[in-house]
Amino acid sequence: MKKVSPTISSYLEQTKDLLGDKLYLSKDISDIEAESNSSEVSSSLVEYSNQISDCEKCSLHSIRTNFVFGVGNPSADIVFVGEAPGKQEDLLGEPFVGRAGKLLDKIIAAINLTRDDIYICNVLKCRPPDNRNPNTSEVEQCEPYLKTQLKIIEPKLIVALGRVAAKTLLKVDLPLGEMRKQSYSYEGIDAIVTYHPAALLRNPAFKRPCWEDFQKIRDNYLNKG
Ligand code: URA
Numbered sequence: 001m002k003k004v005s006p007t008i009s010s011y012l013e014q015t016k017d018l019l020g021d022k023l024y025l026s027k028d029i030s031d032i033e034a035e036s037n038s039s040e041v042s043s044s045l046v047e048y049s050n051q052i053s054d055c056e057k058c059s060l061h062s063i064r065t066n067f068v069f070g071v072g073n074p075s076a077d078i079v080f081v082g083e084a085p086g087k088q089e090d091l092l093g094e095p096f097v098g099r100a101g102k103l104l105d106k107i108i109a110a111i112n113l114t115r116d117d118i119y120i121c122n123v124l125k126c127r128p129p130d131n132r133n134p135n136t137s138e139v140e141q142c143e144p145y146l147k148t149q150l151k152i153i154e155p156k157l158i159v160a161l162g163r164v165a166a167k168t169l170l171k172v173d174l175p176l177g178e179m180r181k182q183s184y185s186y187e188g189i190d191a192i193v194t195y196h197p198a199a200l201l202r203n204p205a206f207k208r209p210c211w212e213d214f215q216k217i218r219d220n221y222l223n224k225g
Contacts, residue, residue, distance in 0.1 A: 042074040044152050052125075057141040060126035066093030070121030070149060077156040078117075078221060080104070081146065083164040083196065084124035084134050095120050100197040104161075107197070107210070111218040119153055121146065123168045139168055150189070157221050158186050162196030180213055192217070 049069040055061060068085040071094050080096075088098035096104050108118065124134045124142050134142075146168070150158065160166040160179075167173050170184045170191060179193040194213040195206045 038075040041152060041154075045070075045074045045149070048148060048152060052145055055125070055145075058126075058138045060124070060128060060138060063129060064126040065090045067125050068093055068095050068122060068127075069125060070095060070119060072115055072119035073117055074119065074153060076117065076119040076153060078113075078159060078217065079119045079121065079150060079153055079155040079157070080159045080161055081165040081169060082120070082122045082161045084122050084131075085127040086131050087127070089122075090127040095122050096197075099201060103197040103200060107214055110211075111214050111222065113222070119155065121149055123165055134164060139164075143168055147187075150187070155189060157217065158189055158191040159217065160191060160193045162199060165196075166193040177209075180209065190221075 053067040053069060055067065061067075066085075066089075068089050072079075082095060082100075085095060086098050086100070088101075089095050095101070104120075105115065108114065123146055124138055125145060126142075128134055128138070158169065160169050163173075163176055163179075166176070166179050169186050170179075170193070172179060172182075172184075176193065176195060176199075180195070182193070184191040184193070192213065195210045200206050200210055
């Protein structure tokens with residue numbers, strides 16, 4: 001039998017106190033369940049963020065302004081995973097708020113999504129100095145955080161933005177042009193790889209294949225009722 005969530009259980013208790021054994025629902029039970037699941041997911045993500053945000057596992061903690069946990073819809077069907085916070089992200093405590101982030105906003109808008117529909121986070125939660133690539137030990141220390149975030153959110157699709165995210169999540173190390181042609185599974189969740197928006201800023205020739213990837217996301221994961 002399906003377990004009733006604590007939120008629904010307390011709603012039913014209150015209704016019983018007020019109205020007796022008869023149940024009067026102004027909303028469909030599945031709507032109530034979806035709302036309660038979403039607030040539970042949201043509170044567990046917030047709790048998890050509070051638990052880990054003073055992390056000192058690697059040396060990056062000593063130079064960070066902010067621990068950049070992630071933003072967006074805690075019940076999102078799609079999670080985008082980048083590499084690591086840059087300067088703006090470190091200052092504001094939010095992923096993808098610099099130039100690459102503005103481009104990501106435009107790309108997701110082109111498939112009729114906003115930041116409120118999706119969830120965005122990074123492999124590393126702290127900024128590497130001068131935006132250098134994350135090193136192996138930093139990735140190893142930080143990866144469990146990403147793993148838990150994804151477990152809490154349970155999206156339908158994970159989009160790895162660039163090679164660092166793809167290598168970390170999918171344990172494959174191929175040229176990005178190869179990886180984006182494959183479909184992957186991460187802990188039972190569909191996963192795909194596309195270009196990091198910063199790569200599109202450096203090389204506009206990547207824009208077309210990236211747009212093809214986002215069209216596939218739109219056609220396969222959105223508007224499916
Ligand atoms: N690049 C990333 O990979 N993540 C950010 O949050 C910003 C830039």
